[in-house]
Amino acid sequence: MNKIFEFCARNTWKLLxxxxxxxAVFPFVFTSSYILRIAITVLMFIVLSLSLNLLIGYLGQMxxxxxxxxxxxxxxxxxxxxxxxxxxxxxxxxxxxxxxVFGLLLGLPVLKLKGYYLTVVTLGFCEIIRxxxxxxxxxxxGSLGIAGIPPLNFFGKxxxxxxxxxxxxxxxxxxxxxxxxxxxxxRIGLAIMAIRDDDVAAAxxxxxxxxxxxxxxxxxxxxxxxxxxxxxxxxxxxxPSGFTTGQSMELVILAIFGGLGSIPxxxxxxxxxxxxxETMRALMEYRGMIYGIIIVVMMLVKPDGLLGRVNFKYIRQxxxxxxxxxxxxxxxx
Amino acid sequence: MLRLExxxxxxxxxxxxxDVSFTVEEGEIVTLIGSNGAGKSTTMRAITGLKELSGGxxxxxxxxxxxxxxxxxxxxxxxxxxxxxxxxxxxxxxxxLKMGGYLRTKAQCEETLQVxxxxxxxxxxxxxxxxxxxxGGEQQMLAVGRAMMGKPxxxxxxxxxxxxxxLIVKDIFHLIKQIREMGTTVLLVExxxxxxxxxxxxxxxxxTGKIVLAGTxxxxxxxxxxxxxxxxx
Numbered sequence: 001m002n003k004i005f006e007f008c009a010r011n012t013w014k015l016l017x018x019x020x021x022x023x024a025v026f027p028f029v030f031t032s033s034y035i036l037r038i039a040i041t042v043l044m045f046i047v048l049s050l051s052l053n054l055l056i057g058y059l060g061q062m063x064x065x066x067x068x069x070x071x072x073x074x075x076x077x078x079x080x081x082x083x084x085x086x087x088x089x090x091x092x093x094x095x096x097x098x099x100x101v102f103g104l105l106l107g108l109p110v111l112k113l114k115g116y117y118l119t120v121v122t123l124g125f126c127e128i129i130r131x132x133x134x135x136x137x138x139x140x141x142g143s144l145g146i147a148g149i150p151p152l153n154f155f156g157k158x159x160x161x162x163x164x165x166x167x168x169x170x171x172x173x174x175x176x177x178x179x180x181x182x183x184x185x186x187r188i189g190l191a192i193m194a195i196r197d198d199d200v201a202a203a204x205x206x207x208x209x210x211x212x213x214x215x216x217x218x219x220x221x222x223x224x225x226x227x228x229x230x231x232x233x234x235x236x237x238x239x240p241s242g243f244t245t246g247q248s249m250e251l252v253i254l255a256i257f258g259g260l261g262s263i264p265x266x267x268x269x270x271x272x273x274x275x276x277x278e279t280m281r282a283l284m285e286y287r288g289m290i291y292g293i294i295i296v297v298m299m300l301v302k303p304d305g306l307l308g309r310v311n312f313k314y315i316r317q318x319x320x321x322x323x324x325x326x327x328x329x330x331x332x333x
Numbered sequence: 334m335l336r337l338e339x340x341x342x343x344x345x346x347x348x349x350x351x352d353v354s355f356t357v358e359e360g361e362i363v364t365l366i367g368s369n370g371a372g373k374s375t376t377m378r379a380i381t382g383l384k385e386l387s388g389g390x391x392x393x394x395x396x397x398x399x400x401x402x403x404x405x406x407x408x409x410x411x412x413x414x415x416x417x418x419x420x421x422x423x424x425x426x427x428x429x430l431k432m433g434g435y436l437r438t439k440a441q442c443e444e445t446l447q448v449x450x451x452x453x454x455x456x457x458x459x460x461x462x463x464x465x466x467x468x469g470g471e472q473q474m475l476a477v478g479r480a481m482m483g484k485p486x487x488x489x490x491x492x493x494x495x496x497x498x499x500l501i502v503k504d505i506f507h508l509i510k511q512i513r514e515m516g517t518t519v520l521l522v523e524x525x526x527x528x529x530x531x532x533x534x535x536x537x538x539x540x541t542g543k544i545v546l547a548g549t550x551x552x553x554x555x556x557x558x559x560x561x562x563x564x565x566x
Binding site: 314 | 381413424479480
């Protein structure tokens with residue numbers, strides 16, 4: 001396995017390029033609308049998993065309320081597009097803004113909380129949002145949901161075909177990966193991970209623990225809101241049953257399964273756990289049980305998730321140090 | 334350099350510090366000794382702004398810093414190496430050190446990094462290693478080294494010998510002396526009273542949140558009360 005990781009670390013850019021080409025040709029090779037629907041769902045869950053990974057994996061704050069941000073984004077887009085005829089660019093931005101504001105609202109009171117207490121508050125937050133969605137009839141139509149959400153449309157052009165929606169989802173994933181990668185590999189990212197490892201130590205060297213915690217809550221909320229807006233336009237009907245605490249837990253499973261604090265892990269986790277239930281359709285009622293068993297076994301065998309302990313940056317540093325040593329040895333000879 | 338005046342700190346209804354006053358002069362090593370729960374770490378947290386004061390004032394270089402944030406205090410050279418070797422275990426040794434200079438420029442960090450490497454050569458050898466895989470003594474050196482990266486004028490060391498083997502403890506205290514010789518003032522919190530007093534100029538004894546004894550290190554080493562309570566004699 002180490003050899004594979006070393007290979008990936010050595011050839012990151014080549015592999016990324018190949019992956020992008022494969023993803024670009026995918027909808028031309030697999031034209032079935034069923035397969036494309038799964039692919040689009042996978043891409044959307046990658047955005048959700050990456051955004052949650054920022055909170056859990058990089059900041060170390062266990063949130064069981066992430067589906068609330070997804071729902072806030074979806075409802076913002078649905079309401080704006082059905083009532084005010086706002087285009088998808090507008091609904092995407094508004095969804096991010098509104099979910100970001102809720103991220104701030106959740107981030108502020110939970111700053112002094114840790115562990116179980118924080119988890120309980122985020123669960124409560126998700127439940128409050130669901131109840132608002134369920135009971136604010138004038139705005140959300142309650143359990144009737146909002147139907148007839150227009151398809152994605154940018155600059156006056158509607159994107160109705162599965163293939164075009166697939167490419168928009170792919171762009172959202174690329175944007176999210178770029179954003180998360182840029183944050184994590186910046187000074188801000190180091191501060192965020194320092195807070196995760198030890199917030200007292202982080203504060204003692206002058207890191208604004210308060211500011212960074214709130215900032216991550218806002219960004220994670222915005223990205224989940226973006227996924228929500230995309231979902232609303234894609235699926236064209238939403239109701240509160242899609243954004244429950246149960247859904248939040250599934251998102252946590254995606255992030256943990258792939259490996260916390262790892263971008264490739266979040267992508268892999270979301271892909272495997274979205275595709276897996278689809279491949280087991282023939283098993284009918286047993287598939288839920290098998291899905292559960294796979295997760296239990298995985299957590300027993302590899303509690304850090306698939307790529308939780310794999311740090312490609314360190315592997316690259318180690319490889320280049322080894323290479324430098326070898327070259328030094330040769331020049332001495 | 335540092336002056337605490339009637340400092341009170343509460344944790345809810347529990348008073349952790351009661352009317353604590355003491356001073357630290359520039360260039361000194363001053364030690365706070367006391368048993369578990371005496372309020373030593375709370376004092377350090379209060380000085381660095383990690384714990385809010387419920388009463389009293391703290392002065393640093395004749396400025397009232399009672400309301401300053403931790404960040405502002407770090408910028409002015411008051412830096413804490415917290416209790417329990419609180420390093421960042423998943424970061425490499427070098428990244429941990431660089432984090433210590435988080436508020437400084439890259440060039441300033443590079444300059445200080447050389448000094449820290451001279452002080453702790455083992456950290457240079459282990460720079461690519463994950464900090465969590467270091468031995469206890471090395472982790473303590475890293476914690477102190479990281480604090481040094483912020484170029485402290487006043488270094489607060491909270492229990493630097495905690496849980497370390499006697500030989501390593503000796504090294505740590507030797508390093509603290511070296512740090513003072515480099516011009517850094519040190520406020521030390523220690524349970525290992527004998528070793529701490531040997532390298533200190535002055536010391537204060539803290540009991541249940543109050544200063545009960547003060548004097549030069551020599552006086553306290555000879556004090557019957559200190560000998561009985563903290564030196565096991």
